[in-house]
Amino acid sequence: MQDKAPLVEGLLTHINEKYTGFHVPGHQGGKGVDGILKVLLDEPFKADLTELPGLDSLHVPRDIIKEAQEMAAQLFKAGETFFMVNGTTGGLLTMINTACRPGEKLIIPRQAHQGVFGGIITSGAVPVYISSPDMSPEQQRIYNVSARDIEDALGKHPDAKAVLVNNPTYYGVCADLHKIREVTAQKGVLLLVDEAHGGHLSFHPDFPPGAAEADADIWVQSTHKTLGSLTQSSMFHIGKERIDRERLVNMINIFQSTSPSYILLASLDAARRNLALKGRGVLENTLAMAKKARSAFEDFGFILLPYHEGEFKLDLTKLALFTHNFRETGGEIADILRKKFKIQVELYDRNHILLYLTLGHQERDLEILLNAFRELSKNLHLTDSCKKNLALNSKCTLPPIPPSVLTPREAVNSATEKVPFDRAAGRISAQTLNLYPPGIPLLVPGELILSEVLEYFPEKGGVEKEGISPPLQINVVRE
Numbered sequence: 001m002q003d004k005a006p007l008v009e010g011l012l013t014h015i016n017e018k019y020t021g022f023h024v025p026g027h028q029g030g031k032g033v034d035g036i037l038k039v040l041l042d043e044p045f046k047a048d049l050t051e052l053p054g055l056d057s058l059h060v061p062r063d064i065i066k067e068a069q070e071m072a073a074q075l076f077k078a079g080e081t082f083f084m085v086n087g088t089t090g091g092l093l094t095m096i097n098t099a100c101r102p103g104e105k106l107i108i109p110r111q112a113h114q115g116v117f118g119g120i121i122t123s124g125a126v127p128v129y130i131s132s133p134d135m136s137p138e139q140q141r142i143y144n145v146s147a148r149d150i151e152d153a154l155g156k157h158p159d160a161k162a163v164l165v166n167n168p169t170y171y172g173v174c175a176d177l178h179k180i181r182e183v184t185a186q187k188g189v190l191l192l193v194d195e196a197h198g199g200h201l202s203f204h205p206d207f208p209p210g211a212a213e214a215d216a217d218i219w220v221q222s223t224h225k226t227l228g229s230l231t232q233s234s235m236f237h238i239g240k241e242r243i244d245r246e247r248l249v250n251m252i253n254i255f256q257s258t259s260p261s262y263i264l265l266a267s268l269d270a271a272r273r274n275l276a277l278k279g280r281g282v283l284e285n286t287l288a289m290a291k292k293a294r295s296a297f298e299d300f301g302f303i304l305l306p307y308h309e310g311e312f313k314l315d316l317t318k319l320a321l322f323t324h325n326f327r328e329t330g331g332e333i334a335d336i337l338r339k340k341f342k343i344q345v346e347l348y349d350r351n352h353i354l355l356y357l358t359l360g361h362q363e364r365d366l367e368i369l370l371n372a373f374r375e376l377s378k379n380l381h382l383t384d385s386c387k388k389n390l391a392l393n394s395k396c397t398l399p400p401i402p403p404s405v406l407t408p409r410e411a412v413n414s415a416t417e418k419v420p421f422d423r424a425a426g427r428i429s430a431q432t433l434n435l436y437p438p439g440i441p442l443l444v445p446g447e448l449i450l451s452e453v454l455e456y457f458p459e460k461g462g463v464e465k466e467g468i469s470p471p472l473q474i475n476v477v478r479e
């Protein structure tokens with residue numbers, strides 16, 4: 001029995017299937033990495049080193065890591081850059097714990113990543129959700145938050161310490177960071193940006209502006225998602241002032257391993273170099289492919305998000321294909337793509353599939369994708385009333401945000417008990433219930449469990465297909 005290595009074997013099986021991927025990591029099987037990294041990783045075990053003389057230390061960088069981080073800061077137009085080996089998730093924990101002390105308010109979109117909630121729990125911050133009265137919950141999942149809604153939240157909570165926004169959302173929708181910066185500057189609060197999906201934004205003028213251009217205070221980017229470093233490697237950037245650096249460094253050292261992988265760190269250095277030397281040209285190609293793909297997908301009958309809508313602008317490399325014109329669900333289409341065409345998508349649910357185009361993709365990948373869709377779309381069944389754009393009266397809407405009874409930190413530190421899923425209504429949750437991917441919370445610790453939240457989960461069967469699985473039990477605060 002012990003001679004099996006299920007994880008290793010699972011990965012080998014996946015590799016042997018030779019899928020074409022439209023998902024992260026951005027290097028796409030190594031196609032998007034700097035040649036210098038390939039030289040280093042030719043013998044990966046030799047590069048798997050630790051803090052030896054001459055190799056510097058991530059926690060007290062003085063030499064090669066310091067130099068690499070400084071070069072990154074210069075390229076990314078940051079006051080200072082820190083390399084992260086625990087992804088943007090670790091960066092969000094660091095960011096929130098730097099900005100907020102227990103009891104301090106942090107203004108966030110409800111569709112924040114679970115790392116934001118991790119930061120809220122560990123710091124003891126109190127989340128205040130940006131209310132977007134003009135959007136349905138489903139729209140809020142896809143779109144971003146507006147400067148006006150942030151201004152309203154700050155008007156109601158003038159004691160807030162910071163505002164945190166996504167740029168872009170998982171679906172590529174960018175906020176108007178310049179306007180948001182004006183609002184936060186006027187109110188004297190910090191602007192924190194989860195730029196997990198936006199590391200490339202500053203490197204081509206056809207992308208909406210990134211956090212650097214908007215003079216954010218802290219922004220974190222999953223370099224591995226869009227810029228070709230290895231999975232789990234991210235960059236944490238700070239602006240020119242306003243951050244208590246000593247507190248920040250302390251938090252970085254709390255949330256990072258004392259044995260950071262040099263392979264991950266080197267991949268960040270190589271991704272920076274690649275971007276500096278070739279970024280503009282490579283991103284030009286990626287954008288050209290994205291535009292071609294968009295127009296083909298529209299011809300096939302899918303609905304795509306517009307380039308501009310109000311103050312929102314789209315990062316075109318995220319191809320969210322809404323399936324409202326078809327009887328088939330996003331899950332069914334993703335299934336056909338995987339089984340019949342050996343294509344893997346980034347994510348899907350009932351109403352859409354999401355494809356990522358990154359700097360690692362080449363023309364050949366696009367050809368494979370479009371050929372597959374050409375064939376696949378012949379067998380899709382149109383609904384009776386076809387739409388041209390996303391009316392956003394979509395088939396599924398998210399449940400309302402439940403009222404908070406305790407702070408997330410109070411709830412996770414309370415005495416708890418488990419209750420069956422279908423008998424949890426009316427209790428206070430001690431856990432997060434996420435819609436995963438991409439990790440949007442339907443329930444946050446400390447919130448009253450509403451029956452609408454429980455009803456949102458489909459009945460057993462077909463559940464995995466849609467990327468949602470209800471737990472059998474929920475951890476609640478003991479009464």
Ligand SMILES: Cc1ncc(COP(=O)(O)O)c(C=O)c1O
Nearest residue numbers: 087088089113194196222234438
């Ligand atoms: C919006 C957002 N923020 C943060 C993260 C976490 O990033 P990482 O995977 O680098 O930890 C993700 C991951 O998917 C994300 O979608």
